[in-house]
């Protein structure tokens with residue numbers, strides 16, 4: 001729990017209004033449902049809370065911020081298993097390895113990774129929240145008799161139950177959780193979603209598990225709070241969802257100016273600005289995948305986050321010049337098709353920018369679905385299969401199309417990492433290939449998520465390897481002289497320094513932190529150039 005939290009008188013839940021006032025609101029005077037202590041402390045924060053009709057509450061920089069400045073640092077309100085997940089440890093949320101010893105919680109009998117799992121006991125975790133209620137209601141019996149698909153849904157319901165149990169275990173925390181917008185009015189208009197929640201979560205918790213003391217509306221509200229506001233946390237083999245104070249106020253943008261990271265085990269969240277931000281500028285986060293095309297991002301945001309994105313990138317058919325969603329024109333040799341900026345899928349058309357041929361967006365979506373399915377049939381480590389996909393579909397899609405970018409990203413990591421393609425096994429052509437793939441990716445990432453982007457940091461680290469080897473080989477072969485060698489090594493150093501600068505910001509124990517250490521070692525080994 002954040003240290004500034006003070007106990008306050010209980011307030012009745014007042015669902016947030018979706019017709020937010022247009023007026024900009026000073027954090028010291030706004031927040032009808034905010035605990036007083038928190039409002040008083042807001043003024044020391046690097047952000048101000050505002051509100052608009054279109055976005056609801058959002059935050060802006062309270063002063064000029066420098067790339068790397070931390071704007072939010074917070075423990076989670078609550079963490080829990082992802083939607084429809086395979087069974088995970090209810091302590092640390094790590095997946096169970098096939099054949100690993102089966103341990104069970106001695107109280108509730110649900111599976112855990114080990115009796116000494118550190119995640120079982122902290123505040124807001126299994127033992128404090130659902131463990132004894134699950135035992136008292138013998139919920140484990142349902143787990144044993146249910147088919148795998150139902151078991152996944154039972155794990156999904158755990159996070160809703162955890163939030164709900166806060167009402168009795170930690171009422172102030174529960175009240176703060178209810179400060180998040182569940183968008184009930186919007187979600188209720190989507191029968192597929194509402195009815196699914198009713199059947200799979202609300203009725204499960206109330207009727208099957210026997211927690212009838214919680215009303216249907218309370219449980220639907222928690223479902224909404226999770227759907228609208230939860231962050232994905234953890235790294236393989238741990239994957240979970242978490243709700244955080246403050247961070248939920250970050251509005252979405254498809255070219256965000258903040259990035260976030262969560263610490264292994266505790267899932268404490270750190271949000272930093274990725275680039276310099278001027279006072280008054282909205283602080284933004286992406287709720288979608290950065291290397292995804294506009295149609296897909298907008299679809300995800302509409303269906304899963306319940307709004308139409310009209311950011312600069314979504315309304316620009318070229319996606320800020322990257323052509324991330326462009327298809328090659330079948331009628332003219334140089335043309336590319338891109339969707340116009342309309343937010344409404346039915347109205348959208350994909351025009352060739354050279355010859356004005358028009359394709360319907362439905363046809364484009366269908367084609368991309370087929371290509372995605374084709375891609376899924378290629379094994380994750382199948383270098384040749386992925387290269388063939390790039391070659392064949394490169395005739396249909398722009399070089400920077402997001403489907404090709406995702407293949408390029410996989411390949412740039414595979415060259416140098418898997419048996420048969422380890423660094424000493426790579427031919428000159430394959431090393432060059434790795435370099436080219438990294439350059440292609442960097443060119444796009446520099447546009448969409450510049451400066452301190454984690455993706456940039458990892459690509460730069462990958463790219464230093466072929467450049468370093470090539471420089472050494474060319475010098476030893478007498479192809480380049482000392483001055484050219486020096487120039488090339490300087491470039492390698494630049495990549496390593498930038499990669500280290502970015503990834504050293506990641507918490508200890510993460511893969512990225514490990515890469516930062518490797519970059520530091522590589523720089524030390526290079527010595528003075």
Ligand SMILES: C[S@@+](CC[C@H](N)C(=O)[O-])C[C@H]1O[C@@H](n2cnc3c(N)ncnc32)[C@H](O)[C@@H]1O
Nearest residue numbers: 054055056057181228229248249251252305307
């Ligand atoms: C995590 S919440 C952000 C906080 C929220 N605005 C509030 O007042 O509680 C996400 C919701 O905010 C709104 N939102 C965030 N970014 C937006 C954007 N770029 N355009 C429109 N609505 C946005 C959407 O309703 C979205 O479902």
